Amino acid sequence: MGQKQPTIKSPRGTSSLVLAREREVAKTAAINALLIRPIAVLPAKVGDPIRPFALGLWSEVRLLLKPDVSVSALRKALATYVHARSYQVAVARPGSMRHDINGEPVEPVSDADRLDALKKYESFKARNGSSAEASVSSLAASASKRDAISALLLRRKDAPR
Template sequence: MRQKPFRTKPSQGNSAQVLAREKDVTRAEAINALLTRPIAILPAKVGDPIRPFALGLWNEIRCLLKEEISVSTLRKATGRYVHSRSYQTAVARPRSSRHDISGAPVDIVSDADRLAAQQNYESLRTGRAADRTMSTAAPASLRSSPPLRAEMIRTALLSRNGIGSA
């Protein structure tokens, strides 16, 4: 099995930068492909730093959207990037900064945002482990059972129409 490359650049204390991996660059390229021009905040190659977005940056990015592309497509591509483990790790770093569209630091990540990113990262980590455990350890009957809520809605609709009552 191939070992994952070391993701941080040595620096002072725990504030090392999170460096882009191949997946991060692919996600960044997907965003840039939807825009009229590339934005400098995104990593261009493996090893570039992952920079947390400044608050409100979405509005600036959306203005650069190509006319033939829907906003929801851009939102999905941006969501894949900002909800990735690498991005969440970058936000969770002590003393991490938020950056504008050109990549310049503009503000410090708040403690609340840092804590939320740490929790998101942990849930991504444990969630994927739980998914693997569930798919390999759970019996097929548990994995393929219909959602309880959907069954309740179906039953309520049938009984309301007099179909399911005895």
């Protein structure tokens, strides 16, 4: 018998497009500011689709780097974009396609890449859930600590001297 594949729920429904919000547009504007010309694969405005990059796109984008900008600055800006939740959701969507520098679809996202993106998405959810739970429990702990101190002070105040 074959090994059972892990079950991971597809993020944000079944639509094939993930649309850019202000934060994604800000990231893409930062990337394009480092280049001699904007690249069409990136969303230019709110509501534009987020498109998974074609494999090997880095070598084409690097050629467009402004002469006074370091390669590491471009690498960091691109990493911020491609490791973001919305980009991972776009990669994880069933039927998603990879796009060239001009924004044209070139090939489907592989099942392995899709599964990897789903795992990253799940880790985003787990991280956000655990931090929310931690902050809720710390608030509860501080509230109970505050109540305990208040009760102690009230008892001391009411006690005869």
